[in-house]
Amino acid sequence: MVAIELGARLRHLAWAAVAVVALLLLPPRAAWAAEDPGVPVPPNELITDTGEGEVSAADRDFATKVRLAGLWEMPAGQMAQEKSGDPRIKAIGKEIAAQHTVLDQLVRSAAKKLDITLPNKPNADQQGWLGEMRAASGKEFDQIFVDRLRAAHGKIFPAIATIRASTRNDTIRKLAQRTNQFVATHLTLLESSNLVDFDGLPTAPPPTTAPAKDTTAVLSANQTATNQPSSPLTTPVVAVVVVAAFGVAFLVTRKMWPSGPRRRRRYY
Structure with a gap:
């Protein structure tokens, strides 16, 4: 009985070890594949604003x-x-208006700090768009509202990225990052209306042809990459570890499992 109980305990420990090894070797994505982590918000407070x-x-x-x-x-x-x-x-309009109120406070604060003169009324194009909305109603208004705002956000989106990546001023850098978050949110809100004609959006310019790379540099980079030590958790190593773990568990189980009573052969 003692041997049987010891064998059972060792057998359980062996299978537990296999399970732990398997979990450790799973790719990180597998643990949260079913969850939606949402969109991360950049840490704005890490950017100075002096x-x-x-x-x-x-x-x-x-x-x-x-x-x-x-x-x-x-x-x-x-x-x-x-x-x-x-x-x-209605909900989209309310949210965009509220968020632009916050963004307007941010840009006016930055402009005051940097002595930048800001306009106090929309430009001619923007006044024309507002005039279109005033003259429209019902579904026509909805379409004009979504079309005009989606087009405007699409135009300023790449401009924000350029400033965020190139400005030398920390206040403008922080303003650009925050503006980017607002504009990305507004694009998503407008597109949730199901009124955006994606086929009618401007076509992105074709990529420019990259200059030919120096062959010597490419070969040197490839050689350096080849000489780098491989990760200990490459696919072959993972396979070997898993097989070894199952093998050990099988041997332990086989060793400790009590043999059943042998059937006596009858002679007639």
Whole structure:
């Protein structure tokens, strides 16, 4: 009986060890594949906001564009709440107007710190878009609202990336990062209306032809990569470890499993 109990315990320990090894060797993605982690928010507080660094003409133009965007999108969002008969469009307009109020405060604060003069009214194109919305109603208003705002956000999106990647000024850098988060959110909200004509969006320019790489440099890089020590958890190693673990578990189990009573052969 003692041998049987000891064998059972060792057998359980062996299978537990196999399970632990298997879990350790699973790719990280497998543990949370069924979960939606959501979109990570960049850590804005890690960016300083002291006004230090050269302010370029592009930086000033960017701040102006952010201010102009709020000057027409805030009233556009308010009109969506008043003129649309679609609850979804009303909700989108309310959220965009509220977020642009926050963004407008951020850009005015940055402009004050950097002595940038900002406009106080929308430009001619933006005033024309607002005029279109005032003259429309019902589904026509909804389509104009979504089309105009989606096009405007699509145009400023790459401009934000350029400033975020190139500015020398920390205040503009932080403003660009925050603006990027707002614009990405607004694009998603507008597209959730199911009124965006994706086939009608501007076509991205073709990629430029990359210059030919120096063959010597490429060969050197490939040789360096080849000489790098391989990761200990490469596919062959994982397979060997798993097979070995199962083999050990089988041997332990076989060793400790009590043999059944042998059937006596009858002679007649």
